[in-house]
Amino acid sequence: MKLFFLGLVVIVSFGASAQELDDYIWKNRLVLIVSSDLNKDNPKKQMDLLRKERKALEERDMLVLPLTTDTHQLNRYQLPKDFEGILLIGKDGGLKFQDNFITKPSILFTLVDGMPMRKAEIRRKKGR
Numbered sequence: 001m002k003l004f005f006l007g008l009v010v011i012v013s014f015g016a017s018a019q020e021l022d023d024y025i026w027k028n029r030l031v032l033i034v035s036s037d038l039n040k041d042n043p044k045k046q047m048d049l050l051r052k053e054r055k056a057l058e059e060r061d062m063l064v065l066p067l068t069t070d071t072h073q074l075n076r077y078q079l080p081k082d083f084e085g086i087l088l089i090g091k092d093g094g095l096k097f098q099d100n101f102i103t104k105p106s107i108l109f110t111l112v113d114g115m116p117m118r119k120a121e122i123r124r125k126k127g128r
Helices: 002-014 041-051 054-059 072-077 105-113 116-127
Strands: 029-035 062-068 085-089 095-100
Touching (some): 054 062, 105 116
Antiparallel strands (some): 029 085
16 A cells, blocks of 8 residues: 555656646745757756756655646746746745756755744654
8 A cells, every 4th residue: 555655646747737837835845847849968968967856855845746838837937938947836826946857856845844834744743
């Protein structure tokens, strides 16, 4: 049963790009992998690095979503037309971090762990 659940988390964490980004507000932090071609080396390498950190992603309510540069969902972030890289979107839907490929997952985790909402989550978990 644990293996099934883990498989479900992996599918949700790495394959849920079809929904609108607003569907995740106040539920998840999003790591958006943005590229004109998600089969290029850099997006694939970025995804591979993040896949190795499933537990850390899950612990922080982070989902990884691959998006192509032509999606309307990116319009709100006013990115340069040629931007390809990684975006960190907070639970409030705001852009928290933007970087070109390849970004170490530890950078994302440090940013998230420093956010007030995440600090409150950690305090609540310790209080249990």
